[in-house]
Amino acid sequence: MSVVTVSNLKGGVGKTALATNLSHAFAKRMCETLLIDLDPQGDASTLFEIVRHVQATTLDSLGTNLFQRFLSQTKNEIREVRDGLYLLDVRRLSAMLQADPLTGEGKLFSRVIESLSMNFDHIVIDTPPVWGNAHRAAFECSDLVIVPVDPSEMSVRAAVGLLNRVSEDMAGAALLVRTLVQSRATRVSRESTRHLQATFEGDGDEAIGNCRPKQVSLKGLSPSSLKIFLSSVALPRSEIVHLLSYRKKTIYEHHALSFIQNAYTLLAKEVEALFAACQPEVEEEDEESSFGELLAF
Numbered sequence: 001m002s003v004v005t006v007s008n009l010k011g012g013v014g015k016t017a018l019a020t021n022l023s024h025a026f027a028k029r030m031c032e033t034l035l036i037d038l039d040p041q042g043d044a045s046t047l048f049e050i051v052r053h054v055q056a057t058t059l060d061s062l063g064t065n066l067f068q069r070f071l072s073q074t075k076n077e078i079r080e081v082r083d084g085l086y087l088l089d090v091r092r093l094s095a096m097l098q099a100d101p102l103t104g105e106g107k108l109f110s111r112v113i114e115s116l117s118m119n120f121d122h123i124v125i126d127t128p129p130v131w132g133n134a135h136r137a138a139f140e141c142s143d144l145v146i147v148p149v150d151p152s153e154m155s156v157r158a159a160v161g162l163l164n165r166v167s168e169d170m171a172g173a174a175l176l177v178r179t180l181v182q183s184r185a186t187r188v189s190r191e192s193t194r195h196l197q198a199t200f201e202g203d204g205d206e207a208i209g210n211c212r213p214k215q216v217s218l219k220g221l222s223p224s225s226l227k228i229f230l231s232s233v234a235l236p237r238s239e240i241v242h243l244l245s246y247r248k249k250t251i252y253e254h255h256a257l258s259f260i261q262n263a264y265t266l267l268a269k270e271v272e273a274l275f276a277a278c279q280p281e282v283e284e285e286d287e288e289s290s291f292g293e294l295l296a297f
Ligand SMILES: Nc1ncnc2c1ncn2[C@@H]1O[C@H](COP(=O)(O)OP(=O)(O)O)[C@@H](O)[C@H]1O
Pocket: 010, 011, 012, 013, 014, 015, 016, 017, 018, 043, 180, 235, 236, 237, 238, 239, 240, 241, 242, 243, 245
């Protein structure tokens, strides 16, 4: 019953790869997981070979009030794409979203997602790189935002820009995850690590290389109740991961990549620990110690 949104306002940082593989990691851990593809480009849906049906859906039938109609129409579009892994391709709901009187703030769709969360252990939302109503709807109902950061200066800047916006709409937690990391230490990889370290305030620069997610403060971030963590998992750049996108497979469907599968499984565990730490009853306890304990899995 937790909702995580994967987002960064830069394209090509590995959002879809992270969202699809993390969803499959959850499903492999026996958690019923719904992946919502909010990107109009539909890359996550394409990976699972959901064919696009462009004809507009109608709102004539199904339920009495607007919310009930939206909810049953959304449920009708959910498909099981792997054992325990379900997919909602939001392009199939475009007519509904256009009809949403509250789409400006994404409120109604957000209520639909909240309601769906009762039926799943996890919901993972993949987002487009351009800020819009989709993000509002997603953040409104999310417990956690995962921000993939690739080894580029623009990626870190876009992440800070996103978090400044997110903190207006949600109070939970954000997890920065380094993606497309070179396995060899090169001049560029060292420079990108230095650059990321320089964006942290105080002792946050020790976070890289830590074996647990570490709470950090980012320079340039407006004060808010959003807690920011840097994941201990760095997702490696791999030609095979790239090839798998052509073969319509996740990393769990490739036999020879156990170290990348391990990275995703570890990430799934970290996310579950953060979800647990975000629950309201935990927040009522001593926050510092409960976050520390829950992250020490
Ligand atoms: N770990 C990885 N190693 C190599 N290539 C990757 C990896 N993750 C993603 N890619 C490739 O990088 C490109 C961008 O990834 P994608 O997940 O689509 O990013 P985004 O959703 O942020 O635009 C894609 O071509 C994808 O196949």
